[in-house]
Amino acid sequence: MKRQRESERDINDIDRLSDLPDFVLLHIMEFMDIKDVVQTCILSKRWKNLWKSMTNLTLHCLDDGRTYTRVSPLEDTDQTCILSFSKFVSRILSDRDGSLHLQHLDFAHRDTPEITLLEVMEYAASHNVQQFRFPVEFDPPHTFELPLSILCCRSLTFLKLDFWIFSSANNKVKFPKSMNLPALKSLHLTFVTFTTNDDGCVEPFSTCK
Template sequence: MVKRRGTSKLLRMKGSENTDDLISGLPDMLLHHIMSFLNTREAVQTCILSKRWKNVWRTLPYLYLNFNDFKLDVSNRYSPDLFIDFVSNLLLHRDPTCLHTFQLDCRYPLNYDDEIISGWARYALMHSPRVLSLLVPKNAASQLCHSVFNCTSLEELHFGYINMLDQIKLVPETIVAPHLRHLRLYNVHLNEKFMEKMFSECPGLTDLHLVWCILKIRSIRSQKLKCLTLHQCEYEVDMQVIDAPSLTELCIKGLEAIRYEINITSMPSLLKVVVSYSSFQPRWSVIFPRFSNVQQLELKGPSIETLLETELPTCPIFHNLRSLFIQLHCRTCDIALTANFVRYCPKLEELVLSLDYYCQCATTLTNVFRETRISKELRTATLFRPKLLRKIKVFHIDCCIKAEQIVQALKHKGLWECRN
């Protein structure tokens, strides 16, 4: 025993000579992985740590370049010149090795030549990136449109110009990206021909997000697509069909922009649906039967109460629904409709209600919790209510407790007030 203790002590003493900087002893690949959790400005600053770290950044395959990382002071002032100098010098002195990820976010007008931004993006395209995110000013996006859609190394692409009030038409003519799986586009003009080519030239595409895009398409058809988001898109022609039997997640925001009902074909794999209404359209009264097998449903927008009222007469039983999120608004709030809808969800486990600040009737809250007891599986109801524009308060309420006691407890703690 004595010998064993002495041996372990000796080993600890010998090891202590080399434990001052164990991280620096790691190979470059592991150091790159550690640095991938930093923005690129912070990653470059590691060069001052020691001689070992001096040149590690030169072969870093993860570049995250965001204009917001270049604040001058706490007053939130930014320095375009500092950002330009940093990125230009970084790419000039970086070793010509392949890139895994290149993210460039300088979407705001910075009063300098768009050719500079285009040059940075072309540098990335020349180094075979697997993940590419370019959120750039509109002129630079126009210049890069063709090159971006013909980068054969891409597995994930985020591209476009983020400004809903100043749309431009990025019209890609061809696409060659055989390995592309995830695609997110902003303000891109898509026609039927390009959509067909996209699904044929990108056979592995499973995740498609279209944000503020201009769509001249009548259908979206894919056998492999799993996630589809249509966020406040503009429809130049009437979309008629969404045919994606492998779809697991569907998000449609801005349904009022769709003038005619979309034929949503059978989606046996669908698990999550998010529907957002800004104005109610009666033609959508048959939407729920399409989603009767989902496990997670989110209903948002000021016309949700009207939607619920229209849907209830023909509402199916949601046998698999586990989580329900409903956003209610003060002017049209009718929680009785929500309570009635919950009756069609016998296996509901989580109910989330998002209420306006002015929706503060304790009696209404009492009624909805009493009605939600129809679901034997329900364990938790969560209430979101912003108070005077402060941080949103969250209440987790065990529905086994009497609803009246819940309201009284909230009142006692000053977390709820009733305005009659």
Template sequence: MAFVFEHLRRMKESNRKVPVDRISSLPDELLINIINFLPIKYAVITSILSRRWINLFKEVTHLDIDDSFLCNSYNAFIAFTCKMLYSAKLSNMIRFRINNERCLFTSVDRWLDVILCHRIQEIDLRIQMPLRLPDSMFTCKTLCILKLTECYVILNIPDTVCLPCLKILHLKKFMFSDADVISRILSGCPLVHELVLTPCHWDELDQLSVSAPSLTKLILGKGCLAYPPLSLVTVVAPLLLRC
């Protein structure tokens, strides 16, 4: 997407008559799609390019928050993310992704509460911190993709799990202390066709049961079986494809 900034920069710096700004004349839908591919920091920066771009970043459908692209200050990071989240048009939000490996923040659970009130379709979290998953995450009727990586989460699964649209579930680097967690989640996901558990730690557990009638892809990474080793893995998935 660097060509967008370079194109507009040259137009501003040139002293001769400039050609028609063809990029800014594109429909909103196309410009928003371009912004969706930018890291969040640069998505916001597009607002200073011209009047045409001032509010377009608020219409993004993909909110990707990556701390490697943001400031080093913990407080500034929180302030920036909150401002972006609450200024965006959340009714348009499709994907919410956080990649945070350097600083710990406790606002994620509140951000999830806000996001889950809307028709979110994909949540992708890579956070090296203790995290509470709201009960509403397990009853989100629009959620299609859920990826949780390196989240130090205690999975307190509510009595009712209803994820009727969930098709892809990734749980990576998790610690499981309850043998029924996976079964309870899958019981409320009738359409899930991809399940990834790698690598996971099974705390004092020696058996794993996976039952999903629509499952076509199952990945149990080496680490998933390594510590401690599982003595028995039972898979009931009539549509599972052989690699």
């Protein structure tokens, strides 16, 4: 009876999760909060760098689960949280295995610093992202021009850009005169302004095949 109990205890002590292949563990991580994902690095030697091989990233930082609801100035604690998350995002992107292409990147943030927006878009484009979701709320000090890199990303098949701007200056998010997205199959845009050509016409999709 004693041996049986010891045998049952040994079975229960087996780390079945770590016995799973990497691709299964990486798939499980896709359903976890990114902060919890990064913390798995302390579990064991095998887990130390595992998260860095993720090809699907979800980076969200929204207030109490509600999207785009701010109507009053930010408190100091909110500003601290925003800056902290921006630094966290930069660390995630710099530590991730840069040799791996991105299949999916979903970034959502409120009152995002412009430098963080540009960093995420440039990273997505340079790592051949296939699906890019980008719903953000921010208050730019001037008209924000989208970088050509993400709008000329030849690997993109899905692109969703939702910009919610809170500004008394009526600033906007401006598209370039044209974009080159040969693999694109689905495009969703919210609150953007297209740039006219010299003849006053707007033809942002003229170079898309």
